[in-house]
Amino acid sequence: MADDRNDSGTVGSGSQQEKSDARARSWENPTRKGEIALAFDPGERTPDAGLVYIGHAKTPWVGPGECPRNIRQARERAEAEAGLGFSLQIDEPYRPGLADYRPGQVVFVLMWMDGARRDLIVQAPKHRERPAGVFSLRSPVRPNPIGLSLVSILEVEQERGIIVVDALDCLDGTPIIDLKPWTQTADIPAAR
Amino acid sequence: MADDRNDSGTVGSGSQQEKSDARARSWENPTRKGEIALAFDPGERTPDAGLVYIGHAKTPWVGPGECPRNIRQARERAEAEAGLGFSLQIDEPYRPGLADYRPGQVVFVLMWMDGARRDLIVQAPKHRERPAGVFSLRSPVRPNPIGLSLVSILEVEQERGIIVVDALDCLDGTPIIDLKPWTQTADIPAAR
Numbered sequence: 001m002a003d004d005r006n007d008s009g010t011v012g013s014g015s016q017q018e019k020s021d022a023r024a025r026s027w028e029n030p031t032r033k034g035e036i037a038l039a040f041d042p043g044e045r046t047p048d049a050g051l052v053y054i055g056h057a058k059t060p061w062v063g064p065g066e067c068p069r070n071i072r073q074a075r076e077r078a079e080a081e082a083g084l085g086f087s088l089q090i091d092e093p094y095r096p097g098l099a100d101y102r103p104g105q106v107v108f109v110l111m112w113m114d115g116a117r118r119d120l121i122v123q124a125p126k127h128r129e130r131p132a133g134v135f136s137l138r139s140p141v142r143p144n145p146i147g148l149s150l151v152s153i154l155e156v157e158q159e160r161g162i163i164v165v166d167a168l169d170c171l172d173g174t175p176i177i178d179l180k181p182w183t184q185t186a187d188i189p190a191a192r
Numbered sequence: 193m194a195d196d197r198n199d200s201g202t203v204g205s206g207s208q209q210e211k212s213d214a215r216a217r218s219w220e221n222p223t224r225k226g227e228i229a230l231a232f233d234p235g236e237r238t239p240d241a242g243l244v245y246i247g248h249a250k251t252p253w254v255g256p257g258e259c260p261r262n263i264r265q266a267r268e269r270a271e272a273e274a275g276l277g278f279s280l281q282i283d284e285p286y287r288p289g290l291a292d293y294r295p296g297q298v299v300f301v302l303m304w305m306d307g308a309r310r311d312l313i314v315q316a317p318k319h320r321e322r323p324a325g326v327f328s329l330r331s332p333v334r335p336n337p338i339g340l341s342l343v344s345i346l347e348v349e350q351e352r353g354i355i356v357v358d359a360l361d362c363l364d365g366t367p368i369i370d371l372k373p374w375t376q377t378a379d380i381p382a383a384r
């Protein structure tokens with residue numbers, strides 16, 4: 001199920017500079033057979049709430065065709081190709097929030113996939129036999145294009161706001177909106 | 193680390209009705225000893241991107257004092273007290289996105305903790321010995337107050353947009369912003 005990326009177009013909200021950066025990360029995503037689009041574009045609606053970007057991702061993936069489909073594939077690429085670097089670049093005001101980060105810790109990175117189309121509620125990824133509801137996919141194409149990836153911290157430079165991680169499965173420059181510690185008691189399915 | 197909730201105040205953006213609802217979920221959160229606040233309130237900034245609410249949570253927790261600190265505690269309460277019900281109520285346009293949901297599946301619920309203060313970058317939760325950087329805490333108090341909880345699906349009524357789940361650790365009425373399938377290959381820390 002982690003292989004459920006789709007291809008996507010259109011641009012999110014934000015400042016002019018951010019819109020321009022987002023355009024560089026957007027790509028064509030014509031509606032495929034079996035796909036269902038909303039009657040509206042969530043990105044064109046008056047927002048219910050507003051996000052601030054706390055930083056951005058630095059990755060080797062500069063075009064949509066280069067980006068691995070998920071974090072497992074990104075990690076495999078990182079292991080296979082020497083010299084691929086991945087880091088989170090956190091803006092100055094938010095750096096005190098990194099105080100307790102150490103190499104070896106595992107964190108969820110929440111990204112804003114600002115190049116992704118937001119109106120496809122049923123999608124037909126190429127690798128799937130049948131179309132699927134968006135909430136069963138990890139596609140960046142979703143009403144709120146939030147990406148969620150679990151990564152390991154390799155190095156921390158708190159003062160410069162740089163967190164080197166083992167892999168990232170988003171395009172270079174993708175905005176970061178949150179970081180959360182992974183916890184065994186909360187983030188593994190409960191026994192039944 | 194999952195026990196890292198803080199208490200919080202102030203209200204997010206959104207419509208008047210949503211602001212009123214959010215006010216009911218907000219609470220006082222004076223800055224404690226050792227805590228560090230940003231020089232600005234991210235909730236008062238011009239947003240970099242806009243979220244739409246796709247639904248809301250239905251939980252037994254109606255006042256901040258009642259809400260468990262994390263999903264593990266919520267699950268323990270649900271097991272101890274008969275009759276506690278938890279569900280995700282998804283708005284009509286987004287219901288086709290639930291097409292593949294079945295009982296037994298495990299999903300991440302992303303919530304917008306709209307009652308939470310957004311400017312505390314270092315926090316001193318009561319149960320911690322020392323203040324900690326916000327990105328090492330699962331506190332709803334954070335620059336973008338996104339909550340992330342892993343739950344099991346018990347029942348699905350797609351047409352009515354109701355997903356009954358085993359537990360939720362947010363206040364009744366909390367906006368839902370995304371649902372994602374949990375996947376073993378992506379959401380368990382990589383072996384090293």
